[in-house]
Amino acid sequence: MRILLVEDEIKMASFIERGLKEEDYVVDVANDGEKALFLAEVNPYDLIILDIMLPVKDGITVCRELRSKKINVFVLMLTSKDRVRDKVLGLNSGADDYLAKPFAFEELLARISALLRRNKTDKTGILKIADLEMDQLKHKVTRAGKEIQLTSKEFALLEYLMLNATHVITRTTISEHVWHEDFDSFTNVIDVYMNFLRNKIDKGHKKQLIHTIHGKGYVLRE
Amino acid sequence: MRILLVEDEIKMASFIERGLKEEDYVVDVANDGEKALFLAEVNPYDLIILDIMLPVKDGITVCRELRSKKINVFVLMLTSKDRVRDKVLGLNSGADDYLAKPFAFEELLARISALLRRNKTDKTGILKIADLEMDQLKHKVTRAGKEIQLTSKEFALLEYLMLNATHVITRTTISEHVWHEDFDSFTNVIDVYMNFLRNKIDKGHKKQLIHTIHGKGYVLRE
DNA sequence: AACTATTTTAAGGTTAATTTAAGCAATGAG
DNA sequence: CTCATTGCTTAAATTAACCTTAAAATAGTT
Numbered sequence: 001m002r003i004l005l006v007e008d009e010i011k012m013a014s015f016i017e018r019g020l021k022e023e024d025y026v027v028d029v030a031n032d033g034e035k036a037l038f039l040a041e042v043n044p045y046d047l048i049i050l051d052i053m054l055p056v057k058d059g060i061t062v063c064r065e066l067r068s069k070k071i072n073v074f075v076l077m078l079t080s081k082d083r084v085r086d087k088v089l090g091l092n093s094g095a096d097d098y099l100a101k102p103f104a105f106e107e108l109l110a111r112i113s114a115l116l117r118r119n120k121t122d123k124t125g126i127l128k129i130a131d132l133e134m135d136q137l138k139h140k141v142t143r144a145g146k147e148i149q150l151t152s153k154e155f156a157l158l159e160y161l162m163l164n165a166t167h168v169i170t171r172t173t174i175s176e177h178v179w180h181e182d183f184d185s186f187t188n189v190i191d192v193y194m195n196f197l198r199n200k201i202d203k204g205h206k207k208q209l210i211h212t213i214h215g216k217g218y219v220l221r222e
Numbered sequence: 223m224r225i226l227l228v229e230d231e232i233k234m235a236s237f238i239e240r241g242l243k244e245e246d247y248v249v250d251v252a253n254d255g256e257k258a259l260f261l262a263e264v265n266p267y268d269l270i271i272l273d274i275m276l277p278v279k280d281g282i283t284v285c286r287e288l289r290s291k292k293i294n295v296f297v298l299m300l301t302s303k304d305r306v307r308d309k310v311l312g313l314n315s316g317a318d319d320y321l322a323k324p325f326a327f328e329e330l331l332a333r334i335s336a337l338l339r340r341n342k343t344d345k346t347g348i349l350k351i352a353d354l355e356m357d358q359l360k361h362k363v364t365r366a367g368k369e370i371q372l373t374s375k376e377f378a379l380l381e382y383l384m385l386n387a388t389h390v391i392t393r394t395t396i397s398e399h400v401w402h403e404d405f406d407s408f409t410n411v412i413d414v415y416m417n418f419l420r421n422k423i424d425k426g427h428k429k430q431l432i433h434t435i436h437g438k439g440y441v442l443r444e
Numbered sequence: 445a446a447c448t449a450t451t452t453t454a455a456g457g458t459t460a461a462t463t464t465a466a467g468c469a470a471t472g473a474g
Numbered sequence: 475c476t477c478a479t480t481g482c483t484t485a486a487a488t489t490a491a492c493c494t495t496a497a498a499a500t501a502g503t504t
Contacts, residue, residue, distance in 0.1 A: 042324045151450055168361075172241035172327050185237035188492085189452055195494065214460055214491065215374050216244050216361075373461060410481085411463055417483065436471060436480070 001046045001116060001159065002026045002177060006036040006062070007078070008054055012101075016049070019105050024139055024155045025112075028180055033057025037065055044176055045073050046116060049108075050095070052079040060093045067094035074115045078103075113137055127162040130222045132201065132209055134162055141201075148200050153178070157193055158201070161210070161220040170217035194218060223268045223338060223381070224248045224399055228258040228284070229300070230276055234323075238271070241327050246361055246377045247334075250403045255279025259287055266398050267295050268338060271330075272317070274301040282315045289316040296337045300325075335359065349384040352444045354423065354431055356384055363423075370422050375400070379415055380423070383432070383442040392439040416440060 003020060007013040008031045020027045028043065030036035033054045040048060048066075052059035063075055077095040096118070097111055113136070117123050125136035131144045139155060141148045150158065156178045161169070171190050175183045194210065202208045211219050225242060229235040230253045242249045250265070252258040255276045262270060270288075274281035285297055299317040318340075319333055335358075339345050347358035353366045361377060363370045372380065378400045383391070393412050397405045416432065424430045433441050 041322075042326055044326050044328060153451070170241065170244040172237075172244055176327055184452095185233065185240060187452070188454085191492065192452075192494085194492095198493095212492070216246075375462070406463090409464070413481065414463075414483085416481095420482095434481070 001156070002028075002043065003112075004028050004030060004036065004039055004043070004045045004048045006030045006033070006048065006054065006059070007051045008032060016105075016108070019109075020112075021152065023109060024152045024159075026152075026156050026178060026180060031055075033059065033062045036062050040066055040071055040073065041069065047074045047076060047112060049076050049078060049112075052077060063093040063095055074118070076111060076115060127159070127165075129162060129165050129209060129220055130207060132162075134159060143201055143205065150197075150200065153193060154196055154200070158197055161197075161218065165220045168213045168216050168219045174217070223378070224250075224265070225334075226250050226252060226258065226261055226265070226267045226270045228252045228255070228270065228276065228281070229273045230254060238327075238330070241331075242334075243374065245331060246374045246381075248374075248378050248400060248402060253277075255281065255284045258284050261403065262288055262293055262295065263291065265403065269296045269298060269334060271298050271300065271334075273323075274299060285315040285317055296340070298333060298337060349381070349387075351384060351387045351431060351442055352429060354384075356381060365423055365427065372422065375415060376418055376422070379412075380419055383419075383440065387442045390435050390438050390441045396439070 003025045005013060005016055005020070005027055007016065007029070010031075013029055013031065017027050017029055028039055028045075030039050034056045036048070036050070036054075037057070039045075050059045050062060054062070059077060059079075063077070066073070066075065074097075075095040077098045078101055079098075080101050097115055099108060099111055113125065117125055117136075127134040127136065132141070133143075134141045136159065141150055141155070141158065157174070160174065160178050172185075174190055175185070179189075194212075198208075198210050202210055207222060209220055209222065211221065213219060225247050227235060227238055227242070227249055229238065229251070232253075235251055235253065239249050239251055250261060250267075252261050256278045258270070258272070258276075259279070261267075272281045272284060276284070281299060281301075285299070288295070288297065296319075297317045298319045298321060300321055300323050302323050319337055321330060321333060335347070339347060349356040349358065354363070355365075356363045358381065363372055363377070363380065379396065382396065382399050394407075396412055397407065401411075416434075420430075420432050424432055429444060431442055431444065433443065435441060
């Protein structure tokens with residue numbers, strides 16, 4: 001899952017960024033409202049964490065502009081505890097949820113995962129294809145009951161494949177959903193990671209789940 | 223569908239080119255305005271993706287000259303985000319749509335497919351002849367309900383046949399709509415591909431859909 | 445600073461798609 | 475009916491896409 005974090009205080013930003021990366025999210029950081037809007041238009045984020053107090057352009061305005069541009073990404077707003085009226089303003093500007101600072105990091109994680117699953121029919125956050133299972137909340141992956149250790153990138157890639165199971169996804173799409181902002185299209189990292197995943201997931205199993213569609217990309221299916 | 227991409231930055235150009243080819247579009251690339259005009263006069267593109275900032279001749283001028291020469295191909299303009307007035311200039315010069323760079327690739331794809339379907343009565347993008355069906359958006363082809371795997375060229379060729387169903391189309395026309403820029407007219411690739419298609423589509427079915435019109439070309443009809 | 449794990453780059457080998465080429469079959473004008 | 479032309483089919487050659495591996499670079503830890 002790709003998240004844009006919009007926060008100007010350096011310390012707070014890197015604290016949150018680090019915490020999110022530990023949870024295997026792919027994170028970009030913007031430190032002002034303009035940059036945030038720019039990034040949000042360019043990249044298909046799954047969620048934006050948006051501080052209200054920002055230089056150049058405040059969070060409320062950023063959120064309004066996102067909505068008026070029909071960018072329908074989830075927005076989680078952050079603001080200081082004492083400014084209660086900001087909550088109302090925030091939600092009215094189109095935010096999906098709201099969290100007062102300071103907060104327990106656990107609380108932030110809980111809200112993020114609630115948001116990311118809001119429109120899903122299945123809220124358990126457990127993805128399944130054949131005997132391959134991924135628990136999105138616990139970040140655990142098993143094949144035939146046996147746990148598989150994945151790095152962040154591997155996890156993010158497999159998650160994207162599983163969310164789009166049975167659909168062919170192109171390298172271009174993968175690069176935009178699983179890699180960060182400045183991705184170089186001449187590289188073959190995606191191929192290399194597909195190989196990593198195959199070794200960890202398909203190797204030694206009769207049914208291959210990762211399939212190559214020549215000239216197009218990859219599919220995850222039985 | 224055949225697209226001319228006009229973009230001078232090599233990296234950007236090859237990123238877009240690859241993404242389009244993954245979606246089965248036939249793509250030619252021009253890296254300056256003169257080359258673009260030349261190619262557009264010679265080849266019947268379905269769409270031109272035109273960057274504004276170009277060496278030799280800028281995108282606005284290229285677009286104006288296309289229009290004054292009555293080349294009525296769809297034009298989608300690209301320009302940098304910060305130059306808002308270019309949008310007005312672009313649309314005034316005869317462009318059909320406009321997209322600010324950088325952009326999310328999916329946004330570009332969405333606009334392309336909207337443009338290509340703009341003047342169609344049926345916007346579903348599903349083509350049918352007898353029990354042969356093609357979903358232009360999902361890139362899926364079925365005959366009698368059974369899915370048929372096609373390569374990019376096969377797909378592009380069948381798409382063109384289906385779009386012109388019941389009309390006899392010549393090899394020359396096919397080469398102009400389905401093959402790239404430097405097509406050698408002495409080759410028999412088209413015959414070979416027709417054979418590939420017949421094997422995948424007609425073989426084992428009572429009704430043949432692909433018919434040869436001796437001395438003229440081919441038709442797709444019941 | 446040194447070590448470890450992860451991510452990225454790069455290169456050579458493999459496979460699939462596309463094009464070329466050649467021989468055979470069908471067509472139709474004379 | 476004949477034969478030149480056009481089309482079909484197959485296999486080989488070429489090109490492009492993909493896979494695999496190892497080494498290099500980066501990031502994170504101790």
